[in-house]
Amino acid sequence: MKVVIIGAGLSGLCCAYELERHGIKPDVFEERSRSGELFPHVSAMMEMFIRPNRDPVKYLEREFHIKLKPLHEIKTIEMRMARVKRSVTGNLGYFFLRGQSENSVESQLSRMLKTKVHYNVHADYEQLSREYDYVIVCTGNSRTAKTLGVWDDLFYSLLRGVIVLGEFDTSKIIMWFNKKYNDTGYAYLTPFSSDMASLILIVRGIGPEELDDYWHLFWQNGNFNYKIVESFTLEHIAGLVYPHQLENILLAGNAGGFLEPFLGFGQISAIRSGVYAAQAVAQNKDYEKLLEPLKTDLSRSILLREYLNASGNRSISMVTRVITMPGIKQLVYNSGVDVLKYGTGLLKILDKLTGERISKQ
Ligand SMILES: Cc1cc2nc3c(=O)[nH]c(=O)nc-3n(C[C@H](O)[C@H](O)[C@H](O)COP(=O)(O)OP(=O)(O)OC[C@H]3O[C@@H](n4cnc5c(N)ncnc54)[C@H](O)[C@@H]3O)c2cc1C
Numbered sequence: 001m002k003v004v005i006i007g008a009g010l011s012g013l014c015c016a017y018e019l020e021r022h023g024i025k026p027d028v029f030e031e032r033s034r035s036g037e038l039f040p041h042v043s044a045m046m047e048m049f050i051r052p053n054r055d056p057v058k059y060l061e062r063e064f065h066i067k068l069k070p071l072h073e074i075k076t077i078e079m080r081m082a083r084v085k086r087s088v089t090g091n092l093g094y095f096f097l098r099g100q101s102e103n104s105v106e107s108q109l110s111r112m113l114k115t116k117v118h119y120n121v122h123a124d125y126e127q128l129s130r131e132y133d134y135v136i137v138c139t140g141n142s143r144t145a146k147t148l149g150v151w152d153d154l155f156y157s158l159l160r161g162v163i164v165l166g167e168f169d170t171s172k173i174i175m176w177f178n179k180k181y182n183d184t185g186y187a188y189l190t191p192f193s194s195d196m197a198s199l200i201l202i203v204r205g206i207g208p209e210e211l212d213d214y215w216h217l218f219w220q221n222g223n224f225n226y227k228i229v230e231s232f233t234l235e236h237i238a239g240l241v242y243p244h245q246l247e248n249i250l251l252a253g254n255a256g257g258f259l260e261p262f263l264g265f266g267q268i269s270a271i272r273s274g275v276y277a278a279q280a281v282a283q284n285k286d287y288e289k290l291l292e293p294l295k296t297d298l299s300r301s302i303l304l305r306e307y308l309n310a311s312g313n314r315s316i317s318m319v320t321r322v323i324t325m326p327g328i329k330q331l332v333y334n335s336g337v338d339v340l341k342y343g344t345g346l347l348k349i350l351d352k353l354t355g356e357r358i359s360k361q
Helices: 010-021 056-064 105-112 125-131 143-147 208-222 267-282 292-310 313-323 328-333 339-354
Strands: 003-006 027-029 041-046 072-081 085-098 134-137 151-165 172-177 186-193 196-204 227-241 249-251
Touching (some): 072 313, 085 105, 085 186, 125 134, 134 267, 143 249
Parallel strands (some): 003 027
């Protein structure tokens, strides 16, 4: 069977690895000279988004045979809202190095492969679909799905990332939700080390000319005394894709609409969809069916995102107070309770308790 994968990012590399496990040696084309973004950053893999599973590293190994070495464990989440600041502690997930360095997730995955990736090749799915039995599109963007007419825009955001020098706790992620400077987006800080971190601001629905203003407002409000050593700007586009397979073309990762819209996280869903695409091809299974659990998680995450969009600073601060109360905090951050599944229900209960309309009906 002749299979080609376009894109050697998270979904493409995991797809190739799963195909190899089934005895299929795919061709993999990547337009960069190495896997991974040109700028390094630190990503978070949160335990609460894989419930009822508890440990993302063990989950990936058990379910997908993918062994990844994280950079640090996440032991504290600090939430800085407009009216309230709260911290929770526990075994909350992991930080991973992203980009092109030796220990980045992309480099770790590349080393797991026997298949040689063909770098510096910009591949065209249409041409390849005539030459191969299957084309798995893992390009990290919406272009192919849009051309095929199967993409519906959900959220368009702009992302400003900077690498900063300062003093950091390597086990802490800091998150900011404040309508004043990030509208319906948010910001987060993830540490490389005790003296270097990535700081990312995501703002939804604005034009490139507005991003600087939002950034300055955020920077001023944060009272940061960090030194910026690098910065980058990217688009963050979440969309809904259906179907995910058209004849011999399969869409995975961000190209399949698997960027989680609540926080813009997509590592786990990129890995999952890449593996499912490989299983669909190798075992002649229905890709859409394999994707069902992932699509359910995605639709729950859309509801949480809609809540965030519809709520003001007051409501968000209030929810933060509630979810960090003793007992509830334990349930949300330190239990096997599926937060994605019950999160929207919890918001509705809070509506009733407080008499405020904080969740979208
Ligand atoms: C700054 C930033 C921070 C993030 N932080 C987090 C986080 O904290 N937690 C989290 O879970 N997620 C995070 N994400 C999201 C996560 O990184 C993505 O969802 C995930 O990488 C998507 O994987 P992918 O395989 O779809 O795409 P990618 O990993 O982007 O890979 C796509 C690859 O395809 C290649 N390509 C594209 N077109 C072609 C072509 N025509 N021919 C050949 N090659 C091509 C690209 O060069 C690229 O290497 C973050 C993303 C960014 C940008």
